[in-house]
Amino acid sequence: MPLSRDEVLEGALALLDNEGLDALTMRRLAKVLGVQAGAIYWHFADKQALLDAMIEVMLAGLVEPAPKGKWDEQVAELMRRMAAAMLRLRDGARLATLTVRPGPNSLQIAEAVMQALQKSGRSAQATLWAGSVLGYYVLGYVTDLQATEAAKARGLMSAVRGLRDMLDPEQYPVMYGISDTTLKQMIEGRDASARFEFGLQAILRGLKATARGSSPTPARRRPRTTRRR
Amino acid sequence: MPLSRDEVLEGALALLDNEGLDALTMRRLAKVLGVQAGAIYWHFADKQALLDAMIEVMLAGLVEPAPKGKWDEQVAELMRRMAAAMLRLRDGARLATLTVRPGPNSLQIAEAVMQALQKSGRSAQATLWAGSVLGYYVLGYVTDLQATEAAKARGLMSAVRGLRDMLDPEQYPVMYGISDTTLKQMIEGRDASARFEFGLQAILRGLKATARGSSPTPARRRPRTTRRR
DNA sequence: ACCTGAACACCGTTCAAGT
DNA sequence: ACCTGAACACCGTTCAAGT
Numbered sequence: 001m002p003l004s005r006d007e008v009l010e011g012a013l014a015l016l017d018n019e020g021l022d023a024l025t026m027r028r029l030a031k032v033l034g035v036q037a038g039a040i041y042w043h044f045a046d047k048q049a050l051l052d053a054m055i056e057v058m059l060a061g062l063v064e065p066a067p068k069g070k071w072d073e074q075v076a077e078l079m080r081r082m083a084a085a086m087l088r089l090r091d092g093a094r095l096a097t098l099t100v101r102p103g104p105n106s107l108q109i110a111e112a113v114m115q116a117l118q119k120s121g122r123s124a125q126a127t128l129w130a131g132s133v134l135g136y137y138v139l140g141y142v143t144d145l146q147a148t149e150a151a152k153a154r155g156l157m158s159a160v161r162g163l164r165d166m167l168d169p170e171q172y173p174v175m176y177g178i179s180d181t182t183l184k185q186m187i188e189g190r191d192a193s194a195r196f197e198f199g200l201q202a203i204l205r206g207l208k209a210t211a212r213g214s215s216p217t218p219a220r221r222r223p224r225t226t227r228r229r
Numbered sequence: 230m231p232l233s234r235d236e237v238l239e240g241a242l243a244l245l246d247n248e249g250l251d252a253l254t255m256r257r258l259a260k261v262l263g264v265q266a267g268a269i270y271w272h273f274a275d276k277q278a279l280l281d282a283m284i285e286v287m288l289a290g291l292v293e294p295a296p297k298g299k300w301d302e303q304v305a306e307l308m309r310r311m312a313a314a315m316l317r318l319r320d321g322a323r324l325a326t327l328t329v330r331p332g333p334n335s336l337q338i339a340e341a342v343m344q345a346l347q348k349s350g351r352s353a354q355a356t357l358w359a360g361s362v363l364g365y366y367v368l369g370y371v372t373d374l375q376a377t378e379a380a381k382a383r384g385l386m387s388a389v390r391g392l393r394d395m396l397d398p399e400q401y402p403v404m405y406g407i408s409d410t411t412l413k414q415m416i417e418g419r420d421a422s423a424r425f426e427f428g429l430q431a432i433l434r435g436l437k438a439t440a441r442g443s444s445p446t447p448a449r450r451r452p453r454t455t456r457r458r
Numbered sequence: 459a460c461c462t463g464a465a466c467a468c469c470g471t472t473c474a475a476g477t
Numbered sequence: 478a479c480c481t482g483a484a485c486a487c488c489g490t491t492c493a494a495g496t
């Protein structure tokens with residue numbers, strides 16, 4: 001009944017999901033595992049190695065099944081899967097930013113995104129750039145959602161909710177003019193998936209304009225010239 | 230010669246800029262200030278209050294002078310200022326994510342962005358959503374740049390640079406196909422401002438399509454009907 | 459092979475007591 | 478008013494020593 005590497009990893013993921021990233025310490029993890037803190041270091045070189053492994057688990061299996069449709073729909077689907085994967089785990093977005101070097105799962109996703117983007121006919125550099133824009137958006141979105149979730153968990157929600165009342169109408173007319181229901185929806189994350197889709201489609205539309213063959217006319221389907229075989 | 234609140238703040242910003250966010254501890258700051266750690270707590274309630282104050286300094290004066298041009302050019306200019314402000318300070322983007330509640334400077338920027346976006350004629354909700362997309366992009370961009378800067382500072386640059394050699398050409402064909410010079414440029418951040426502008430314009434183009442009055446025809450200037458007074 | 463015990467060099471925060 | 482000294486409850490990491 002010695003501790004296995006996988007048990008440590010599972011324990012760490014469970015601790016993260018239950019208590020949050022700030023509570024994920026080597027000593028608390030050890031306690032959960034019923035072991036001394038030093039014992040973890042037999043299975044993982046250091047905390048960073050453990051975090052890297054956790055990130056890989058979080059991002060596992062995201063490229064399967066291969067996304068269908070046109071290139072932009074493929075990209076959109078991959079982004080939705082990334083967002084969902086990070087949202088599944090408490091503080092998943094913050095965890096993702098702690099990578100020092102990308103593991104195979106991260107690389108597979110990047111590769112899949114690049115493959116889809118390349119189909120829109122742009123240079124290697126433009127493909128790289130487009131991919132990074134999309135990545136920033138997804139990470140920012142999930143980070144934001146999970147930040148308000150964390151505030152909720154820490155009882156700071158009343159403070160966040162009362163923000164509008166603190167806005168001086170003279171100094172912040174536009175923000176003050178936003179209706180309470182609109183603001184409340186956003187703060188409580190009830191518009192989350194619609195908002196995500198809005199931004200995703202906006203960025204994709206913008207990227208289409210820079211692609212070679214797809215700006216004004218809709219992409220044509222492959223003509224069926226191969227009827228005779 | 231008692232320590233002033235501003236001296237603590239300046240000391241904290243200097244320490245951050247010289248040593249990075251991980252080195253910004255209350256105890257190290259106290260040592261720099263020539264004081265005991267407990268002394269800081271007379272000037273700031275806790276570390277979070279100090280961080281909040283630092284963020285406000287970082288984001289000071291960004292809405293002046295008021296950006297000129299059409300709404301999209303105004304938004305672009307505000308985003309450039311935000312990116313520049315965070316890049317000016319070591320780990321500025323990471324610092325920005327540590328806000329619990331936005332200060333007046335943060336709110337002013339948000340208000341200015343919303344004011345500009347509103348000119349494109351969209352609903353309050355669409356304005357809010359558009360603003361968040363842009364914010365995510367800027368934050369992600371600076372975070373990414375400063376992350377590779379931090380890696381450079383910690384001597385991990387050889388590891389990052391050698392990433393391509395570790396890519397299996399069969400498993401990651403697209404990423405492997407990117408030329409060494411293109412990749413190197415990106416890793417070393419030499420394409421930084423061009424890349425930032427690319428993403429910014431792409432997002433703005435995408436957002437224009439969802440605006441009411443500005444999709445196909447360029448926005449008209451206000452007709453001069455008020456000649457007679 | 460796998461873990462304990464104990465240490466090392468740190469953290470943020472509090473607070474009586476000093477000046 | 479402003480700070481010290483000292484404590485409290487924590488960190489990540491190392492490593493001889495145990496089994």
